[in-house]
Amino acid sequence: MSDDHLKLTLKTIKERFNLQDSELMKFPPGVEVSPGQIIQVCQVLRDEFSFNFLFELTSVDYWPEEHPRFHVIYGFYSHLNNVRIMLGVPLDGEHPSLPTLEGLYRGANWHERELWDMFGIYFEGHSDLRRILMPHDWEGHPLRKDYPLGYEEPQFTFNYDEIDKRKHHARYEEA
Amino acid sequence: MAEPLEVNYQELKHLVSERALKGETVLLNMGPQHPSTHGVLRLLLELDGEVIINCIPDIGFLHTGIEKNMESKRWEMAEVMTDRTDYLNNTGNNLAYCLALEKLTDLDVPPRAQAVRVILVELERISNHLVWLGTHALDLAAMSMFLYCFRERESILDIKEMCSGQRMMTTYFRPGGLWRDIPADFEIAVRRFIRMFPDRLKEYDALLKKNPIFLDRTRNIGKLAAEDAINLSLTGPVLRGSGIAYDVRKTQPYSGYEQYDFMVPTGTHGDVYDRYLVRMEEMRQSLHIIQQALDKLPYGPFRSNNRKYVPPPRSELGTSMEAVIHHFKLWTEGFTVPRGAVYQPVESPKGELGYFVESNGGNQPYRVHMRTPSFLNLQALPFMCKGHLVADLVGIIGSIDIVLGDCDR
Numbered sequence: 001m002s003d004d005h006l007k008l009t010l011k012t013i014k015e016r017f018n019l020q021d022s023e024l025m026k027f028p029p030g031v032e033v034s035p036g037q038i039i040q041v042c043q044v045l046r047d048e049f050s051f052n053f054l055f056e057l058t059s060v061d062y063w064p065e066e067h068p069r070f071h072v073i074y075g076f077y078s079h080l081n082n083v084r085i086m087l088g089v090p091l092d093g094e095h096p097s098l099p100t101l102e103g104l105y106r107g108a109n110w111h112e113r114e115l116w117d118m119f120g121i122y123f124e125g126h127s128d129l130r131r132i133l134m135p136h137d138w139e140g141h142p143l144r145k146d147y148p149l150g151y152e153e154p155q156f157t158f159n160y161d162e163i164d165k166r167k168h169h170a171r172y173e174e175a
Numbered sequence: 176m177a178e179p180l181e182v183n184y185q186e187l188k189h190l191v192s193e194r195a196l197k198g199e200t201v202l203l204n205m206g207p208q209h210p211s212t213h214g215v216l217r218l219l220l221e222l223d224g225e226v227i228i229n230c231i232p233d234i235g236f237l238h239t240g241i242e243k244n245m246e247s248k249r250w251e252m253a254e255v256m257t258d259r260t261d262y263l264n265n266t267g268n269n270l271a272y273c274l275a276l277e278k279l280t281d282l283d284v285p286p287r288a289q290a291v292r293v294i295l296v297e298l299e300r301i302s303n304h305l306v307w308l309g310t311h312a313l314d315l316a317a318m319s320m321f322l323y324c325f326r327e328r329e330s331i332l333d334i335k336e337m338c339s340g341q342r343m344m345t346t347y348f349r350p351g352g353l354w355r356d357i358p359a360d361f362e363i364a365v366r367r368f369i370r371m372f373p374d375r376l377k378e379y380d381a382l383l384k385k386n387p388i389f390l391d392r393t394r395n396i397g398k399l400a401a402e403d404a405i406n407l408s409l410t411g412p413v414l415r416g417s418g419i420a421y422d423v424r425k426t427q428p429y430s431g432y433e434q435y436d437f438m439v440p441t442g443t444h445g446d447v448y449d450r451y452l453v454r455m456e457e458m459r460q461s462l463h464i465i466q467q468a469l470d471k472l473p474y475g476p477f478r479s480n481n482r483k484y485v486p487p488p489r490s491e492l493g494t495s496m497e498a499v500i501h502h503f504k505l506w507t508e509g510f511t512v513p514r515g516a517v518y519q520p521v522e523s524p525k526g527e528l529g530y531f532v533e534s535n536g537g538n539q540p541y542r543v544h545m546r547t548p549s550f551l552n553l554q555a556l557p558f559m560c561k562g563h564l565v566a567d568l569v570g571i572i573g574s575i576d577i578v579l580g581d582c583d584r
Contacts, residue, residue: 026279027518028518053408055410055527073516084427107407110554131235133234135235143243
């Protein structure tokens, strides 16, 4: 029964929104969605196909590719039919932004804050888009691929500006 | 340059009510070094007298960049970092990572390894719930529970040490099976534990279940309706306490859970007391699963025979050239994983623990994301504690069962 539900869901949203299968997602099945459509697709998934549970919201950075650079991944689960589905949203590297999903799934709140913190992906209409894991005055978005893993000079009060001039990785940018 | 201690109050203004700005309510900082926040969780409380009007969790004090670190380690080395996220459920984290990897590479796991995995993960669930029970009761001023629970947990840690040499950070599960076979006295030790433990559970229930102080402090506290719980992406005992029988072991069985007979306990009221009842019953069900898995523990290999991913046994190295080559390749450059991405959920003691793993065909993970239950369950704290007293807040935090290492990663 659940397999039928999944097939029907995939068929319907692919036809209605003209979507393609995701090549990368092996499990659960994934669909590629453009940033403009994401809210409508989620609305259809939630209201018509009872995908009432957002289980995953994350992103992958494909730097140095720029168009698209990010891939935001949404995962939905239906408690009624016991099926999972993933949506992949490609985003460009410059000022990546998406509409927030908070209105449909309140659980998206912290997920989106994490994405803003770690990848610098801006969520329009989010109620409280602050950094969540890193300190509030942190610069840069650590999970971007161009952000260095380590070997950074520690900045103290006396040499902060001096070292700051040499640092030019993934700077904080207003999206 | 930014002043290290400068806080932008304007940025936080929208989080509190207007009464706080007029000075009618009090803003109180709880944590990050408060014993009842179970780690380094900071809560900004807005209080009217002793009643909580608003609660703003502030996390990230234990953020260690594990996801970023894993991207620069080889597949088999990155597994070591998974232990360190949820330090009360190490084998469960290993299991989720290994299952994700096995799904990406189509690696087989022999039945014996699967059964041992189930036994250890269920023991770990009991051990996690014991820590939860001890600290939860301690928060509500039942000191002796803490000592009893840690006494029982010790025997589980001994079993883990017997298998892997480590009490906590075991990394005993490897892609394709186990690190080594279980020792000969493993079965005796586990059987001794499951014979002893049901009586201990009765003792705990005798101490707490009908204790009027405990009932007063847990009943009708931190209520959460089922729809809200789903909408807030809650999983695990918190969701089940609200009456939704969602358990990944049942809905999407892994490691042979479909062969075991067990129940998914649910609550009715969605309050702190129901979550207590759910977790207590889960421990009994875990014992039941361990009993069944031990009774039909199959003989056979403890790890896969696929030499592309799993190192050859030591004995073959002296006689087989091929084994030497595989050994050399695995220890110098590791194995590569075909391009693709999977999301693998498992039922950790705290809820659904999911690993989103993406490979670009190399010998290092391209991206690992952990959907950790503590992170998402903590999100519901402000909804649960509104209108309750500060003293009840510690009970509510305890009932969510968070581990900040899991939350902050």
